[in-house]
Amino acid sequence: MRRSKQGDAGQPTWVRTSPEHRFELQLAYLSTHPGAFVERVDAGGCATVVRWRDRPTFVEVRVDGEGSVGDISVKSAKSAKASPPVEPAPLFGSRESSSPNRGVWVRGPVEVADRMFQFEADIRSFDNAVAGSPLEPLHQLYRGFKPVCMADPFQGMCWVIVGQQVNVTFAAKLKQTLVEKFGDTLQVGDAVYRVFPSPERIAGLEPEDLRAFQFSRQKAKYLISLARRIVNGWDPSVYEGMEAEEAIAHLTQLEGVGRWSAECFLLFVFRHPDVLPAADIGLRRALGKLLGLGRNATEAELREFGRMFAGWRSYVSQYLWLALREGRWEEEAVD
Known part of the structure; x- marks a missing residue:
């Protein structure tokens, strides 16, 4: 697999968030998500690697500015052993007593971090929609929580396909296998991060290559079909900003994509607020x-x-x- 040098992780950049943004709730969400094993989460922030503009990119978001800084180099998954995962952060106590964050420190491309955490999305109008509804008790707990999204559309769409019609635990196992067997690693200082495989890597597989790791024949076929479509020039970003029903009508034309998958694509990949x-x-x-x-x-x-x-x-x-x-x-x- 390709090896390259990316240079230094860089100094952190202060990024202002919307006043109601609750980054600590997003961390809690990631820390308890069984499929979030490529992210390293603690009570102060999150670090991960995503494929961005065709290269593995380190991104770290923290409330305190402290974190990993060091040289970054891409390595084959077989040539470096990933560091053990950080212990998950506990859920963060009483939401009512938490102070809203006004900003965060970001290492890496701010655009990537914003795609993941939606720092500036203004959700105050949601308060009016929820007031007096059966959802209001949950809103009191989670007000300011924004969906955590995938910066890499290919990775996000693969995640949804892997999760089709299987329980969460088995889906997490398949996701981990996909990354460990076919992905790369990225070294940041002393830490080694897993990198999701590129479309080119998956496009070069045959269904039997995935079947050997408990992927169903159909699921393997859908993943490879998606990868080959992207390698041949299809750009999934065209759905970002499109009306939900129009996007769903297009997405469900893809092999193996029904309405549930299309809706999850819009929610977790294309940051659509109304799915x-x-x-x-x-x-x-x-x-x-x-x-x-x-x-x-x-x-x-x-x-x-x-x-x-x-x-x-x-x-x-x-x-x-x-x-x-x-x-x-x-x-x-x-x-």
Whole structure:
């Protein structure tokens, strides 16, 4: 695999965030996400490597300006052993008592960090949409939380495809395998970070190469098809800023992409603020808990619930997922 020298990680840049931005909630989200193993998270920040403009790029975001600084060099996954993961940060206590962050320190391209954490997105109008609704108790806990997105569209779209129709634990295992077996590493000072494989790397595979690592034949086919499409010049960024339904109509023409996958692409890759993947079993379970239904909500019920938050349904999705992950409700809903 290609080796290159990227130079120094650089001095941190102070980046102002919107007044209500809750970076500590984004860190809590990452620290408990089973699929977030390429990110290193602690109570003060997050460091990771993404492919940006065709090269592995180190990005670190912290509240204190302290972090990893050093020479950066790309290495083959076989030539360097990744450092053990940092212990996950605990959930950050009482959200009501947390002070909103006014800014963060960023090492690496600020544009990449902003794509991940949406520093300047103004979400204050969401307060009005939530007021007096069944979602208001969660809003009191999570106000200022913004979806954590993927800076690299190819990586984000692969993540969604890997997560299709499997449980979260198995999806995380497949993601880890994809990175460890086919990705690179990036050394930053004394630390070694995993790097998601490039489209060219995946495009050069055959389904049998992934089948050997428990990928289904269809899932392997979809990943390789996506990679080859990108290598041949397809640019997924055209969907950023497009109306949701128009983008979904285009995305569902891709091999292996249904409505749920297209909605997740828009939410986690293209930063669309108004997407609710209502077929998601986790979201249906969470709404059933929130409304006290004694069962999982149906897809139709979830879409109807989302209508009162038109313009902000991506945030509704994230509130429900985060509350479910934190165990806000004790009993399990049943189908």
